[in-house]
Amino acid sequence: xxxxxxxxxxxxxxxxxxxxxxxxxxxxxxxxxxxxxxxxxxxxxxxxxxxxxxxxxxxxxxxxxxxxxxxxxxxxxxxxxxxxxxxxxxxxxxxxxxxxxxxxxxxxxxxxxxxxxxxxxxxxxxxxxxxxxxxxxxxxxxxxxxxxxxxxxx
Amino acid sequence: xxxxxxxxxxxxxxxxxxxxxxxxxxxxxxxxxxxxxxxxxxxxxxxxxxxxxxxxxxxxxxxxxxxxxxxxxxxxxxxxxxxxxxxxxxxxxxxxxxxxxxxxxxxxxxxxxxxxxxxxxxxxxxxxxxxxxxxxxxxxxxxxxxxxxxxxxxxxxxxxxxxxxxxxxxxxxxxxxxxxxxxxxxxxx
Numbered sequence: 001x002x003x004x005x006x007x008x009x010x011x012x013x014x015x016x017x018x019x020x021x022x023x024x025x026x027x028x029x030x031x032x033x034x035x036x037x038x039x040x041x042x043x044x045x046x047x048x049x050x051x052x053x054x055x056x057x058x059x060x061x062x063x064x065x066x067x068x069x070x071x072x073x074x075x076x077x078x079x080x081x082x083x084x085x086x087x088x089x090x091x092x093x094x095x096x097x098x099x100x101x102x103x104x105x106x107x108x109x110x111x112x113x114x115x116x117x118x119x120x121x122x123x124x125x126x127x128x129x130x131x132x133x134x135x136x137x138x139x140x141x142x143x144x145x146x147x148x149x150x151x152x153x154x
Numbered sequence: 155x156x157x158x159x160x161x162x163x164x165x166x167x168x169x170x171x172x173x174x175x176x177x178x179x180x181x182x183x184x185x186x187x188x189x190x191x192x193x194x195x196x197x198x199x200x201x202x203x204x205x206x207x208x209x210x211x212x213x214x215x216x217x218x219x220x221x222x223x224x225x226x227x228x229x230x231x232x233x234x235x236x237x238x239x240x241x242x243x244x245x246x247x248x249x250x251x252x253x254x255x256x257x258x259x260x261x262x263x264x265x266x267x268x269x270x271x272x273x274x275x276x277x278x279x280x281x282x283x284x285x286x287x288x289x290x291x292x293x294x295x296x297x298x299x300x301x302x303x304x305x306x307x308x309x310x311x312x313x314x315x316x317x318x319x320x321x322x323x324x325x326x327x328x329x330x331x332x333x334x335x336x337x338x339x340x341x342x343x
Contacts, residue, residue, distance in 0.1 A: 006195060013196045068194060069222045104194045104219050105209075105230035 007067040011037045014108050026112045038063045042112060046082075050120040057082055059115070060091075061108060071102035073143050074111060083125040086118065090135045092142040094128065096149045193231050194219060201262050202244040207234040213262045216241065238263055 004012065015037070018028050025045035033040040040061040046052025058078035064070045076082065076091035086094040097106060097114055128134070138145055192199040194215035201213040209231040211219075220227050220238060229236045243262045 010194075010196055069218055103228075103230040103233070104215070 005065060007063065007065050008037050010068055011063060015040075018109055023109060023113050023116065025116065026109075028108075038065075040108065041077075042108070044112065044116065047116060047120045051122055051125055052082060052119050055080060055082065059112070061111075068104035068106075071098055071106075071143065072108070072111065073141055074098055074115075075142055082119055083127060084119060084122050085124075085126055085128055088128060088131055088134055088138075090138070092134075092138065092145065094147050094149070096147070099143055099147055100149070199244075203241040203262060204244055205229050205234070205236050206240050206242075207232050207236070210244075211241075213241075213243070242266075 011033075015028065015030065015033050018026075019030050022028065025047060027043045029041040029043070040063075042059040042061060044057045044059055046055040046057070057076055057080055060075050060077045062073040064073075074093060074095075076087060076093065081087065081089055081091050088094075093115065095114060095118060097103075097111065134145075190198055190202075190210065192202075192212040192215050193209055194211055197212070199210050199212050202210060203213045203216060204210050205216075207229050209229055211230075216230075217238070219230055220236075227236050228234065241263060243265055245265070
């Protein structure tokens with residue numbers, strides 16, 4: 001236990017609190033996360049009363065050993081990628097707190113809440129305008145994309 | 155009169171809460187513990203510092219964050235502007251003088267302590283407001299200890315460019331020359 005690195009210590013604490021008291025509609029695959037603290041799978045339900053009600057999504061969080069100073073790499077994975085103006089069909093999410101606006105006081109829980117609220121405020125299900133081009137040309141790691149955050153409404 | 159009544163009210167409230175749900179006190183203890191957690195590592199803050207916006211961090215954690223984004227130093231919690239000069243260290247009563255194992259982290263910024271105003275009436279020698287002392291201890295030892303600062307580390311230099319910094323540099327030069335002249339005089343005499 002004492003051999004844990006600071007990032008692992010913090011992830012362990014976050015995992016415990018996420019298991020104990022998760023945001024509504026969010027569950028973590030605790031077994032997988034406990035085996036490898038640097039990669040978590042999180043299940044997310046679309047909030048009721050929104051366009052995504054009844055849908056289930058799967059998120060993947062990858063952490064570097066610089067976490068929480070370095071933001072986690074967060075993508076949607078699995079068969080159901082939400083159709084949303086800021087989510088590309090390969091699962092990449094255009095969300096400023098995942099890169100430029102990241103802060104070490106944010107957590108897996110606050111990132112999940114941001115994504116839920118981003119989905120909930122969507123008015124029309126559609127892919128980003130440059131989806132086809134981006135998906136063809138992007139790096140596998142969404143953090144390598146130079147995102148251009150311009151739309152705060154959704 | 156009014157004070158007593160309010161304190162009674164407060165007492166009343168707490169006793170009612172205690173009766174209402176006793177197991178809550180344990181939760182309260184827990185949340186009180188959380189109050190002293192670093193906002194970055196989520197552990198109890200070690201070498202605690204608090205930002206002017208009121209957020210608590212371990213100094214090593216905050217320092218690492220400031221190093222991560224040196225060109226845009228903001229508070230991790232509220233994104234207020236933050237800087238190493240503008241955080242306040244917290245010293246608890248039982249704080250031991252433990253060296254942080256992560257020696258790469260510079261020492262915590264010192265607390266900024268200003269003396270209260272005490273009607274300073276200019277540089278008069280007569281009015282007792284000015285004291286001067288000049289002492290020579292066991293010469294070589296006193297000289298070495300004061301020059302090489304055994305024991306206590308020196309306080310941090312104030313940031314470059316500030317008037318305080320210039321003043322301190324000027325003073326240190328003056329004292330260096332004084333010391334050299336003194337030594338020369340001792341050797342010649």
